[in-house]
Amino acid sequence: MTTAFYTPPSSIRGDRVLLPDDEARHASTVLRKQAGDSIVVVDGEGGWHRVQIDHVSRSQVVGTRMETRREVGEMNVSLTVGLGLLKSRNRFETFLEKGVELGAAHLIPLTSDRTEKETLRRERTHNLLVAALKQCGRSRLPTVPSPQPVADVAAETDADLRLICHRPADAAGTLLQALRRAAAPASITVLVGPEGGFTDGEVAAATEEGFVPVSLGPRRLRAETAGITAAATVATWAAGR
């Protein structure tokens, strides 16, 4: 599995593939790619393309698509993880990076009673997602919408399996137990609180929308660790079911 290049679908016209400037510079200057070389290009929307390079200049790489596959590296279940925005931007970005690697389809920054931040740096986030996408062998870029109130996300989801992480004492077993009990869900949404967790009111409101409170174990995980653990649990479960 070679590290891939990323290009948006709009840069693929028929069989002609153009790399964006920064990818082209990386290919030409760092990796010394030349005409005739074969590379893998992913479009972030499930397209995986083997491309033969026709032309390389310092800031441009153009090639011809030789083979296309769909949904390479994607999970067999559509996973959405919502995580409360954290005070530390670095920690939230760690969650986003790992969420890409672990195969999540949607990563939703949540606002809630205990979140303080309300924003995300869009361009930086996009670059981080693309870097993780290329590295991990996926073909689909997770969506990261603008921060949304947890109540709205809970009300609007139509996922087959809906889970909200909460204290062990108030949970119906662990996340893994809930996955095992579920009847082959095609889509799963897991909500994870910010520092301090969700309030009981927020959990109760989500429960009204069909969310089941689950635990990630007896220790108090940092919020981004909880988000990563939720994604990792679904990913390892999905890989072996």
Added chain:
Amino acid sequence: MTTAFYTPPSSIRGDRVLLPDDEARHASTVLRKQAGDSIVVVDGEGGWHRVQIDHVSRSQVVGTRMETRREVGEMNVSLTVGLGLLKSRNRFETFLEKGVELGAAHLIPLTSDRTEKETLRRERTHNLLVAALKQCGRSRLPTVPSPQPVADVAAETDADLRLICHRPADAAGTLLQALRRAAAPASITVLVGPEGGFTDGEVAAATEEGFVPVSLGPRRLRAETAGITAAATVATWAAGR
């Protein structure tokens, strides 16, 4: 579950508990603890103590132990995770921090054919482990030995269940499947490669020592993501078995 203070067992004499300088300063200056207040002190060796403060000065806190419990917040299986040393110290430290939160008993930095680094900053590592310990509600500090060759760790382990993470094509199923197949192991060792993974020779040598190759799924995880995912999978499995 309140955030705990840490003191080494040598600072607990009978029922008299002394906090180390930095913990005492944090208790007195930041948290404004006073004589008569009740705090939780963990000793990193499985001891969890409720302590009533007798005396506070700027750099000293002395108290009396009122209640002691053992192994609070610890997993019901002894987990060792070995991870190849990474080029990025930050990424290795992310693994260590999450490993504490997820309940690992031992976190072993591995050297192998594909590792470049050979050292770890001891004091910085210790501080990071203690911070995670206090935050997550555990009572036992994971051991982090000096970096060791993966072959030595594989040869010396006596864990009931021995797993080594490898490519899906060369693995006997996923880590989670191996956990489910196992007959109630009391101890588990999981080895995770550095950037680029273990060599086939390293995996073969570990297999000779009773290690089973397992996969963490079809995507190529960053090394520290793989280490965290391994710990998270064991933790969520152990919490629900």
